[in-house]
Every structure is written in structure tokens, then in C-alpha cells.
Amino acid sequence: MKTGVLCIHGFTGGPYEVQPFVEFLQERTDWTIIVPTLPGHGETLELKKITAENWLMAAELALRKLQKEVDQVYVVGFSMGGIIAMYLATRYPISKLVLLSAAAKYIYPAQLLQDIKEMAKEAVEGKLEDNILYKRYSSKWRETPIRATFEFIRLVRIVEPYYSQIKIPVCLVQGKKDGIVPYTTAEFLFDQIGSEEKELIFSETGKHHICYCDDCEDWFHRASKFLNKKGADN
Structure with missing residues (x-):
């Protein structure tokens, strides 16, 4: 049976956000993996x-x-x-879902503030250019129109009523130090999703960009095992 994997990046991001996990799967499987760039996204944002x-x-x-x-x-x-x-899972025959830092709820002020403090500290020490978070988002914070942010919020609201309709196996991965999505969001989704087979993986050190966290190899293996597990549809 030939397997394909569709990977979808986040708001204001691009394929690089999931690239480490994609490469992990490519090295260990013969799956066809695609990572499209959503409209308005990529290295240059055109979201207006x-x-x-x-x-x-x-x-x-x-x-x-x-x-x-x-x-x-x-x-x-x-x-x-x-x-x-999750939207696709309610409309198309998909076999399994892996949800990484899924933005069902967003902006966790306490950790976001901590991330900003770390940036400020590194700026004083002359290390700011080495901060990955700063590199990726310093320009994007300026380039993102307010209207686009409202569209992101509207997207969340469009999909939210249908979480319980998802019945396929789901694996959720969430960082406990996520500054964008509260880590309790994964617990909320775990409870709301209608699937009987579901798994919740926490990264103790993970921030929002979970594919770049210090312990990513741990959850890479666990998520890969989840995808490789044989079920009724495999």
C-alpha cells in the first residue's frame, strides 16, 4: 500500500516549520511527502x-x-x-492525523513574555542575531496585516464546531513552553476530538516551533511509531 503525507505549515510561516520532521520521515520511509506553501506565505508574506x-x-x-x-x-x-x-479530516478520507502545536487556542501571554525577555537579554549581550525565534519573526511581526490575523482567527472558528466529528486516529504533540498556543490547548483538543484512538505527547522544553525543540527526536520517534502502527485501515 502506497502512503502519502500532506504536511501543512502555520500562519505567517512556511514549509521550514515542519522540515525537520519531514526529513526524519523521509530518511525512514518510502512515503510520498508534500509540503505546499499556503497562499500569501513563504519567505515573503503577501497576506493583504x-x-x-x-x-x-x-x-x-x-x-x-x-x-x-x-x-x-x-x-x-x-x-x-x-x-x-482537522478541517480536511471532516471532509476527506484521511487515515491518520498528527497535530503539532495546533492553534485551537492561541497567544499564551506568560510564555510569550518570557520569550521576549530572552530576546531582550540576548540583545544586551549582543547575541540577538543568533536567536532563531527572533530571526524568523522580527520581520513578520511588521509584515502581517491585522486583516490577515482576523482571517486566521476566523479559520479557527470555522473549524471549531466540528472537532467531535473527527473519528480517525490522532496524535497531538505540544510544547509546554509554547508562547503562542497554551499547552493546555492540546488537552482541550484531546477531549474534544471524537476519535477513539488518540495519543497526546508533551515536550517539556518545547516552544511553539515544536520541530526545533531540544527534545524533538523523542517525539519524532513516537509520532513516527504512531503513523507506522498497523490498524484496520492499513
């Missing part, structure tokens, strides 16, 4: 005229194309991509 529907449609088109090439599809979604992944 983009809507939630544009993101959903792009993900649907990528999924439909992949489904023509393989026998079964797994979907991996990071942050906003996790919300899109």
Missing part, C-alpha cells in the same frame, strides 16, 4: 488580500492531488496547519 477560504482551498487541492497518487494519506499540521488538517 488572502482569506481563510484561500488557505482551506489550497490545502484541499494539494490533498486531492496526493490522493490520486497514493492509496492512503496521513496529514501533519503545524499550528494553523493543524486546524486546516
Whole structure:
């Protein structure tokens, strides 16, 4: 049986957000893995005229194309991509979901403040340019239109009523030091999702970009084991 994996990145991000996990799977499987760039995203953001529907449609088109090439599809979604992944699971025959820092709830002020404090400390010490979070988001904070942020919030609200309709196996991965999505969000989703087979993995040191956390290899192995586990549909 030929397997395909659709990986979906987050709001204002790009394929790099899931790249470490993608490479981990590529090294260990013969799966067909695709990571589309959502409309308005990539290294340069062009989000002014983009809507939630544009993101959903792009993900649907990528999924439909992949489904023509393989026998079964797994979907991996990071942050906003996790919300899109759940949307797809209510509309298409997907075998399994892996939700990474899924943004069902967002902005955890205490940890975000701590991240900013770390940036400030490193700035004083002359190390700010070495901070990965700063490198990725210093420009994006300036480039992201308010309207695009509202579209992201609207996307979450579009999908939220349907969490209980998800019945396929789901693996949730969440960092306890996430400054964008409260780590309790994963527990909320775990309870809301209708699947009988579901797994919740916490990273003690993980921040929002869970694929770059210090203990990512640990959850890479666990999530990979979840995807490789044989079930009724495999």
C-alpha cells in the first residue's frame, strides 16, 4: 500500500516549520511527502488580500492531488496547519492525523513574555542575531496585516464546531513552553476530538516551533511509531 503525507505549515510561516520532521520521515520511509506553501506565505508574506477560504482551498487541492497518487494519506499540521488538517479530516478520507502545536487556542501571554525577555537579554549581550525565534519573526511581526490575523482567527472558528466529528486516529504533540498556543490547548483538543484512538505527547522544553525543540527526536520517534502502527485501515 502506497502512503502519502500532506504536511501543512502555520500562519505567517512556511514549509521550514515542519522540515525537520519531514526529513526524519523521509530518511525512514518510502512515503510520498508534500509540503505546499499556503497562499500569501513563504519567505515573503503577501497576506493583504488572502482569506481563510484561500488557505482551506489550497490545502484541499494539494490533498486531492496526493490522493490520486497514493492509496492512503496521513496529514501533519503545524499550528494553523493543524486546524486546516482537522478541517480536511471532516471532509476527506484521511487515515491518520498528527497535530503539532495546533492553534485551537492561541497567544499564551506568560510564555510569550518570557520569550521576549530572552530576546531582550540576548540583545544586551549582543547575541540577538543568533536567536532563531527572533530571526524568523522580527520581520513578520511588521509584515502581517491585522486583516490577515482576523482571517486566521476566523479559520479557527470555522473549524471549531466540528472537532467531535473527527473519528480517525490522532496524535497531538505540544510544547509546554509554547508562547503562542497554551499547552493546555492540546488537552482541550484531546477531549474534544471524537476519535477513539488518540495519543497526546508533551515536550517539556518545547516552544511553539515544536520541530526545533531540544527534545524533538523523542517525539519524532513516537509520532513516527504512531503513523507506522498497523490498524484496520492499513
